[in-house]
Amino acid sequence: MKIFDLRSDTVTKPSPGMRKAMAEAEVGDDVYGEDPTVNKLQDMAAKLTGKEAALYVSTGSMGNLIPIYLNCGAGNELLIEARGHSVQHELAGVSALAGSLPIMIAAPHGILTPELLTPWIQPDAYDHARTRLIMLENTHNAAGGTVYTLAALREIGAFARKRNLAVHIDGARLFNAVTASGIDAQTICREADTVTFCLSKGLGAPVGSLLCGSRAFIAEARRVRKMLGGGMRQAGIIAAAGIFALEHNIERLAEDHQNARMIARALSATSWATLDPNDVVTNILYFRTPDRKAADVVKSLARQGILCWDMGVDQVRFVTHIDLSADDAREVAAIVEKMKL
Ligand SMILES: Cc1ncc(COP(=O)(O)O)c(C=O)c1O
Structure with a gap:
């Protein structure tokens, strides 16, 4: 995987x-x-x-x-x-x-x-x-x-x-x-x-x-x-x-920001994550998991190959970076969109 x-x-x-x-x-x-x-x-x-x-x-x-x-x-x-x-x-x-x-x-x-x-x-x-x-x-x-x-x-x-x-x-x-x-x-x-x-x-x-x-x-x-x-x-x-x-590596940081925004849009379309993609302005995004424990959401994501951290009981953080290409970000967005919890 x-x-x-x-x-x-x-x-x-x-x-x-x-x-x-x-x-x-x-x-x-x-x-x-x-x-x-x-x-x-x-x-x-x-x-x-x-x-x-x-x-x-x-x-x-x-x-x-x-x-x-x-x-x-x-x-x-x-x-x-x-x-x-x-x-x-x-x-x-x-x-x-x-x-x-x-x-x-x-x-x-x-x-x-x-x-x-x-x-x-x-x-x-x-x-x-x-x-x-x-x-x-x-x-x-x-x-x-x-x-x-x-x-x-x-x-x-x-x-x-x-x-x-x-x-x-x-x-x-x-x-x-x-x-x-x-x-x-x-x-x-x-x-x-x-x-x-x-x-x-x-x-x-x-x-x-x-x-x-x-x-x-x-x-x-x-x-x-x-x-x-x-x-x-x-x-x-x-x-x-x-x-x-x-x-x-300075010029390319804009790509990380675009990738974060793309993933944020996918998350906002799910039933299990709450965030406003317009709040995502750099490479860090947080979303709330109002009906589930963040730690459980992190485990479910890990089973699909997406590693991330829970930050508090109902909040998860994703960070994009130089080792995550635009294609990778598209794959992450697709996995997230399909994921049912
Ligand atoms: C905003 C901020 N300041 C400082 C640091 C500390 O950096 P380091 O881990 O190199 O000590 C971090 C690390 O993630 C950070 O996010």
């Missing part, structure tokens, strides 16, 4: 071209700053996001933790959407390692606004922790791959600057946001002090994320990366995959 793995866009395998680039990568000791391939990748990331500098880190989690540690820090508060990845899936590193208190704010579609943030800004009083950082997730994974509009980003940027708060974008899927919104990465990132984007999600690389910010910030971030055990040596081998991903 053919298997369609829609559990995540992290399940992809490096393509032959990517593996060739990895095999041929020039390397050096990156802890000494001497790996030319890592340096090239970091320069590319800084340029793409319009920041002065970038740091190659092993994961998105590390790329989020470092700015929380540096821009929020022990005894201070950060404001984050309640379903944010950093507070739901990063092992409480925000408090366990950075010492910060996350204030989790529920926002429709995962999109924070000044109105939602304002009540949570601590007053300047001796018995209050200080609010230091706003974290935005773009695209927002748990909210269904949702995307900030430029107007929403600008409002938050202006709000933060006025209050001297730092802004970090968890852009694990930044280029999905770019693709869906038509706003270039530099314009999105201008509203934030720092941004992390992942190579190992929609971009199809096996490992790695880039934390981007000012030169001074990245110099400090390099120290914290080392403290966390994240200093890598001949990392050019894996950074080469990242360069390949940035050069070849």
Whole structure:
């Protein structure tokens, strides 16, 4: 039976071209700053996001933790959407390692606004922790791959600057946001002090994320990366995959979005899944299973070769990616349409 793995866009395998680039990568000791391939990748990331500098880190989690540690820090508060990845899936590193208190704010579609943030800004009083950082997730994974509009980003940027708060974008899927919104990465990132984007999600690389910010910030971030055990040596081998991903795999993200929308339409025509296909704007889709347990629906789908995750009792997630072609997506849509539960 053919298997369609829609559990995540992290399940992809490096393509032959990517593996060739990895095999041929020039390397050096990156802890000494001497790996030319890592340096090239970091320069590319800084340029793409319009920041002065970038740091190659092993994961998105590390790329989020470092700015929380540096821009929020022990005894201070950060404001984050309640379903944010950093507070739901990063092992409480925000408090366990950075010492910060996350204030989790529920926002429709995962999109924070000044109105939602304002009540949570601590007053300047001796018995209050200080609010230091706003974290935005773009695209927002748990909210269904949702995307900030430029107007929403600008409002938050202006709000933060006025209050001297730092802004970090968890852009694990930044280029999905770019693709869906038509706003270039530099314009999105201008509203934030720092941004992390992942190579190992929609971009199809096996490992790695880039934390981007000012030169001074990245110099400090390099120290914290080392403290966390994240200093890598001949990392050019894996950074080469990242360069390949940035050069070849950004443009094609639109296909993943189209495939997700196609599958969403098929799901919406069934009796067992509820969703509005118009809500699907990137490569992540969620549907409700009002009359059945999501876990049972996931099992039924697996029997037809479709792998996915249940998210809560009555919600299932599908994620499209580079290893799912348009033909595969059509097959998934056909299986879903025929499936009776
Ligand atoms: C929105 C978001 N941020 C951060 C991460 C963390 O990335 P990593 O698994 O590389 O630590 C993920 C992982 O799926 C994510 O979806």
